[in-house]
Amino acid sequence: MAIWLNSDSLILVQGMTGAEGRKHAQRMLSSGSKVVAGVTPGKGGQSVEFEDGVTVPVFGSVAEAMAATGANVSVVFVPAKFTRGAVIEAVDAGIPLVVCITEGVPVKDTAEFNAYAQQSGTTQLIGPNCPGIISPELSNAGIIPASITGKGPIGLVSKSGTLTYQMMFELGDIGFTTAVGIGGDPIVGTTHIDCLQAFEDDPETELIIMIGEIGGDAEERAAAYITEHITKPVVGYVAGFTAPEGKTMGHAGAIVSGSSGTAEAKKVAMEAAGVRVGRTPSEAAQIARELLAKKA
Structure with a gap:
């Protein structure tokens, strides 16, 4: 089992004819993902050659690509100024999952296409400004390196790509x-809570790791949700224990005001919900090992 992405996922890449789209489409193919189409307006009827003799057709629209190939996942690699239109096009086509990798998308645009996706009732949006989603040994949609892990019992949701x-x-x-x-912008499509519930419902996920960062209240809201709805063990880490107050740190959403949004405040909220929180990523990983060993 996995959440949202599995061996039946057929991926189209919006922007596959661009440098980034082409590079990461190759990486997805090399990791075993089924990349079946590219979408670039005005370039329908072309194709892109990849390693090992793989040729992927390019279509002029998401709807055409879905009709021809059965694609059910879109990975968006288009420039920020075109991202709103690309996501809305994918939602209009009824694709079940959109993974938006693009960074630097205006918050107004994100708010609009996120609301549009939610109102559709058919499309799960991950991102923008995110590394994507991977179900190891099944499929990989985005830029997460596939070679660093294998299939196992842990579910992971994280704001930070590198973490x-x-x-x-x-x-x-x-x-x-x-x-x-899920990405670190102030507004993202899929939240910690969405992932927590999906992992709770997945029979093969035995433990959940939740990585947050300073700024906003997403982790506090997730902690409240865990208290009410999550029965599986959750391990947490919050990036930014040493961040100075009042400064934007990396992600657009990572800004602290007073005690609100600090790593310590998030840690307290998460621990109150029964989440074991590490002060470093390595400590959080060690806690996860110990909890899984106890379950064995």
Whole structure:
């Protein structure tokens, strides 16, 4: 089992004819993902040649690509100014999952296409400004390195791309059902809570790791949700214990005001919900090992 992405996932890449789209489409193919189409307006009827003799057709629209190939996942690699239109097009086509990798998307645009996806009732949006989603040995949609981990019983949701990779590497010998990088922008499509519930419902996920960061109240809201709805053990880590107050740190959403949004405040909220919180990624990984050993 896995959440949202599995061996039946057929991926189209919006922007596959661009440098980034092409590079990461190759990486997805090399990791075993089924990349079946590219979408670039005005370039329908072309194709892109990849390693090992793989040729992927390009279509002029998401709807055309879905009709021709049965694609059910879109990975968006288009420039920020075109991202709103690309996501809305994918939602209008009725694709079940959109993974938006693009960074630097205006918050107004994100708010609009996120609301549009939610109102559709058919499309799960991950991102923007995220590394994507991977279900190891099944499929990989985005830019997460596939070689750093294998399949296993841990579910991972993270705001940070690099911390997603680090946690997957640290626990690579145990493995993951699915790892989701939700992105660090102030507004994102899929939240910690969405992933927590999906992992709770997944029979093969035995433990959940939740990585947050300073700024906002997403982790506090997730902690409240865990108290009411999550029965599986959850391990947490919050990036930014040493961050100075009042400064934007990396992600657009990572800004602290007073005591609100600090790593310590989030740690307290998570621990009150029964979450074991590490002060470093390695400590969080060690806690996960200990909890899984107790379950064995």
